[in-house]
Amino acid sequence: MNIDKFYNFFCKTLQKVYTETRELEAIFFLLTTHFLKCDQITVLFKLSQKEKINSFIYKKLKKKLWELKNNRPIQYVIGKTSFFGMDFIVNEKVFIPRPETEELVSWIIQDHKDHNITTYPYTKKNSDQIQIFDIGTGSGCISITLKKKLPQIQHIYAADFSHEILSIARKNATFHNVKIFFKKIDILKNLISIPIKKYPVNIIVSNPPYIRLSEKKLLHPNIFQYEPFQALFVPDEDPLIFYKEILFWIKEKFTGKVCVYFEINQFIHLDIMNFMKKTGFRNIEIRKDIQGFFRMIRAIQYITT
Template identity: 45%
Template sequence: MQPLDDKGFMTLKDLKNLFHKDLDAIHGKAEVQSFVNLVLEYHLDLKPIDIVLSGETTISKSKELLFISIIDRLKKEEPIQYILGETEFYGLKLTVNPSTLIPRPETEELVGWIIADHKHLDKISILDIGTGSGCIAITLAKHLPNARVYALDVSKDALDVAAKNARLNQVDIEFIEASILESTSSKLDVSSMKFDVIVSNPPYVRKLESSAIKNNVLNHEPHLALFVENDDPLVFYKAISNFAVHNLKPKGSIYFEINQYLGVETKQLLSQFEFKNIELRKDIFGKYRMLKAIKS
């Protein structure tokens, strides 16, 4: 059989076996199989079927070393998305690095809700607060091409990634570096603007929940994106609701991803800010993970 490169000895089958031998105990067999597929697609442009059919094909020495270094990083439970530097969200390719949260499937559901509600509307303005990789803002800009989309984050490093992702996906977004917790900050130059939609997936994991969080998240994803203090878990929801009271147009809507354990409390908070038609929605796993409300 023709090798992919003439210098190596390890075959694709050997490599696959090495992944399973070194990683199954940590990640489980099915997860490791998905690592093999992702890594070989990214680095050798091979589909899962090619891996099966070309098991005896040898790989080059340099690729062998690269794959061994990837296995070492996976042993340390580094997320595969950071290792490859990319992920997929709502069918779009996005760059990610340790300054950005890795976008989650439940956030795709939230974005799907906003798209379904607004696809027939023209010229709306949207603000995404805590944009991270830009996944929400970019997907909305892509699917609602007449919308003007703004995206805010306190992290300059995350905003750099988000801006790169906007260019990659050919959408025009205005990025703002500011803290939503300091709405008096002169940097918050959206404070005089009115939006049709405000959306946020803010930090919402209480520090007391950290023992239930997997190592790949806890040890590698940005804590700035994840955690809030135990005694004020809705701090971002309060600040954003307060901002939305002033900066949403009448009948404008607010969409939140929420902590599955704090659905009732988050709903109550929105009603204290006199939002109407507050709707909690479950994700595909049956957990309350999203909320929508209308400004009265």
């Protein structure tokens, strides 16, 4: 089949699944660049020339097209996703990173790349005095990106609740050639068991489950059909359950300067902010994402024994 005919077939097959033309085209290029092993410009050239697709490749593309028709996310179909311009391995065991998480990571990098809010200039002498904890790491995209962008920080710890999840994160760390200390921890059961060293500056970041079960109807089917339930949903009666555990853990285990960064549910952002204030956190700032929703919150706290 010629690639232009496949494009038409692709769009016709998925037009009811993805109603926005821009999204449909983005998925087409993600699929074709992956299997044709070329960039988008090359695919566009092939389309303009109406080049034929190798029969073996065409069979692969057609098989993956049916997976897409059944709502399987393109990231799982090709086995990878892009985050901060870098490729990360993903499968159904881990949540697919989103643009708002990139914005959260960008906020952390801007705060700590020099000596911005920490008042600690990052030199070889004192870089050992800063540690980062990524709680609920999933694919490892947050901790790995922070290590790549803040290489002077030596101690970055990442935790999640299963060996299968951590296996994906470790593969990504190896692929990007960074050293992350991974730990199997269930946030709701044994977060307190993470060994904590006393450091002057501590950065805690988390993108925990925060979608209330009643909000499931607002999601695209490819999210709740394929992405891990435990990485998405929280009970309506206690939507802050993960934030509470992390904040109590911070108050109990840490001393010194603590910078807390959370990705949050825009529908309950005031509840999260008020709970942080009630728990004793100060210097709280909440930010909107590029779409104008309150999706990120930061608190800077000095904790003394």
